[in-house]
Amino acid sequence: MKKTKAVNWKNVEQRHVTEYVLFLFSRKEYTEAQLRDKMKQRFPEQPEFHDPAISRMKELNYLNEKEYAKRFINSLLQSNLGRNKIKEKLYNKRFDKQIAEEALTVAFECIENQESEALFWRQKWYGETAITDNKERQKALRKLVSKGFSFSDALAAIDMKDQYD
Numbered sequence: 001m002k003k004t005k006a007v008n009w010k011n012v013e014q015r016h017v018t019e020y021v022l023f024l025f026s027r028k029e030y031t032e033a034q035l036r037d038k039m040k041q042r043f044p045e046q047p048e049f050h051d052p053a054i055s056r057m058k059e060l061n062y063l064n065e066k067e068y069a070k071r072f073i074n075s076l077l078q079s080n081l082g083r084n085k086i087k088e089k090l091y092n093k094r095f096d097k098q099i100a101e102e103a104l105t106v107a108f109e110c111i112e113n114q115e116s117e118a119l120f121w122r123q124k125w126y127g128e129t130a131i132t133d134n135k136e137r138q139k140a141l142r143k144l145v146s147k148g149f150s151f152s153d154a155l156a157a158i159d160m161k162d163q164y165d
Contacts, residue, residue, distance in 0.1 A: 032063060036054070
């Protein structure tokens with residue numbers, strides 16, 4: 001990861017910090033925690049300017065973690081990831097825990113439970129017939145678990161108990 005050089009200006013003003021933050025947002029979206037880290041790296045001697053810059057970005061609606069979390073989750077859902085993997089990625093991006101949980105709840109409210117979601121992906125990838133080959137079962141199980149489903153949900157989806165018993 002490229003390190004940002006700290007500014008050693010003696011006359012750093014609030015507008016410099018705000019302009020830097022605007023520059024960052026022109027390239028990609030950030031969470032508040034990520035933005036604070038960037039400002040600490042670039043302007044370590046001027047922490048008094050960090051909060052006003054954050055407030056200004058919220059005022060301009062550039063920093064809206066709820067909306068960013070929704071968009072981020074939707075993009076991850078396109079990658080066939082399960083709830084646990086998406087949750088991990090949200091925490092890695094340093095979203096606020098409450099915002100991450102709310103966004104996950106909204107995104108997954110149409111899905112009854114994790115097991116039915118895992119069953120959906122299992123059927124999409126391997127069809128509706130039962131997997132009898134042990135190696136294929138292990139492969140399917142690994143794939144579901146690596147996509148963020150719990151082991152028990154993935155195993156239930158592989159076994160497809162509800163449909164074939």
